[in-house]
Amino acid sequence: MSHPxxxxxxxxxxxxxxxxxxxxxxxxxxYLYLLLTGLAFWSPWLFWLAVLVGGAPVARMLHPWIxxxxxxxxIQMFFMWxxxxxxxxxxxxxxxxxxHYIQNEDEEMPPAGRYNAGQKLLFWGFFFCGVxxxxxxxxxxxxxxxxxxxxxxxxxxxxxxxxxxxxTIGLFMIHVYMGVFAERGAFGSVIRGDVSLEFARRYHPGWxxxxxNSSSTTVPRK
Amino acid sequence: MxxxxxxxxxxSGHAGSVPGEGTQRxxxxxxxxxxxxxxxxxxxxxxxxxxxxxxxxxxxxxxTYQTMPETRWNYWNLILFNEHExxxxxxxxxxxxxxxxxxxxxxxxxxxPSDGAIVQYTNGIVDFQQANCIGCGxxxxxCPFNIPKFxxxxxxxxxxxxxxxxxxEGLEPACIKSCPTGCLHFGTKDDMRDLATARANQLRDHxxxxxxxxxxxxGVGGTGVIYVLHDATQPELYGGLPSDPHIPWTVKLWKGxxxxxxxxxxxxxxxxxxxxxxxxxxxxxxxxxxxxxxxxEGSQP
Numbered sequence: 001m002s003h004p005x006x007x008x009x010x011x012x013x014x015x016x017x018x019x020x021x022x023x024x025x026x027x028x029x030x031y032l033y034l035l036l037t038g039l040a041f042w043s044p045w046l047f048w049l050a051v052l053v054g055g056a057p058v059a060r061m062l063h064p065w066i067x068x069x070x071x072x073x074x075i076q077m078f079f080m081w082x083x084x085x086x087x088x089x090x091x092x093x094x095x096x097x098x099x100h101y102i103q104n105e106d107e108e109m110p111p112a113g114r115y116n117a118g119q120k121l122l123f124w125g126f127f128f129c130g131v132x133x134x135x136x137x138x139x140x141x142x143x144x145x146x147x148x149x150x151x152x153x154x155x156x157x158x159x160x161x162x163x164x165x166x167x168t169i170g171l172f173m174i175h176v177y178m179g180v181f182a183e184r185g186a187f188g189s190v191i192r193g194d195v196s197l198e199f200a201r202r203y204h205p206g207w208x209x210x211x212x213n214s215s216s217t218t219v220p221r222k
Numbered sequence: 223m224x225x226x227x228x229x230x231x232x233x234s235g236h237a238g239s240v241p242g243e244g245t246q247r248x249x250x251x252x253x254x255x256x257x258x259x260x261x262x263x264x265x266x267x268x269x270x271x272x273x274x275x276x277x278x279x280x281x282x283x284x285x286t287y288q289t290m291p292e293t294r295w296n297y298w299n300l301i302l303f304n305e306h307e308x309x310x311x312x313x314x315x316x317x318x319x320x321x322x323x324x325x326x327x328x329x330x331x332x333x334x335p336s337d338g339a340i341v342q343y344t345n346g347i348v349d350f351q352q353a354n355c356i357g358c359g360x361x362x363x364x365c366p367f368n369i370p371k372f373x374x375x376x377x378x379x380x381x382x383x384x385x386x387x388x389x390x391e392g393l394e395p396a397c398i399k400s401c402p403t404g405c406l407h408f409g410t411k412d413d414m415r416d417l418a419t420a421r422a423n424q425l426r427d428h429x430x431x432x433x434x435x436x437x438x439x440x441g442v443g444g445t446g447v448i449y450v451l452h453d454a455t456q457p458e459l460y461g462g463l464p465s466d467p468h469i470p471w472t473v474k475l476w477k478g479x480x481x482x483x484x485x486x487x488x489x490x491x492x493x494x495x496x497x498x499x500x501x502x503x504x505x506x507x508x509x510x511x512x513x514x515x516x517x518x519e520g521s522q523p
Contacts, residue, residue, distance in 0.1 A: 041335045044335070155471075174495070183505050
């Protein structure tokens, strides 16, 4: 594995290098803006959200540009992580025992690697929705340039953009819930980059073994 | 465009009910265009520009008398010229004054996300309020008639207002006022429909146009602009007038079932995650609080 995971002092493991963290937050902050303004355009009941970020006309102007930044993040993530996101037999078993995962019975789960099956699903969900959002977004950016005989493009783009955005919102809610509330230590890992050995052993046993085996460092027991 | 003090019955992108809706009874207004007596003089085009103070742009020559290929943000009224060869070899020169149709069920208004950027008055006029427009262009996608046009400089969308400023003062629209042949009429929808039907009957009974009829498409709930056509079975001949216009089904899906499904899913998801936290809590406390796991050597998934 080429990723420079390494054991740090004080029983920590470096999980995300600086570049990964930076790209994550480029995508993260741009997604937040897209979410607020997108929801404002989505429903009259949420139109006021646009006021929070400078008003709806400004939001309409900036949403596509911020969308480009988000898409850049998605592409970066693809090149950083896609090779680690292939589904394996362990992942299929992981999905089968997802009830244990939901009920916080992590000791019953098949040993996940660096990413568990849910995280891989999140990655591919965001990747494919990101591509769809980008393509449909281009059409919605310049509807006045779509000639009348290609109007089917516009008709398709409005539903594709909304549907894939809704899918990402579902993924986003679970992602934030897991990272901030459910798995303590996960949020810190994408800020400071490291997790505890216990975190790795509990949530990513396969990854933990890999690192411990490849490391010459003595693993502190606690 | 205008800030006319007319009663409103539909508001785009509006949360909740329409203030004052249905408190006053008003007849639905309608423009009748009799294509069989139009001579293509373009007086209506000029009157529209003059009354609405629209800056003139360059015309585009396309081998016909037509001023330009389609309406523009500053050219709301355009006569479409089409030469049609009939089965018996004779030629028909079809002219149709094209402009906003003022649909009873306007696709532009349905697609618009901005509160009050498009309104429909109780008299049926559909009017863009550029002050509330955010320039997203969704109205362009919602319209089945290719009418709303985007201005790159102001980033707003414009179209025919049915001269709402004149109409609210009891005057007829500028195009009607200027028509020298009387092919344009203006009045209540009921009156215009009767007049159109009578003219279509006349064309069928006395002028050898067996397919003459009235164009008032039900797919958009009827329109505030209706046509008398020599051949109502082929409206496409008249510069691509759609035979069965309706709001695109994807726009209906987007603004209908998808909206409710999406809202229910988002709300359900938030509640679900919150309840999950109440029931199961975090997977662990702070990282420092981890208990060492029992090693599970050789355990199988």
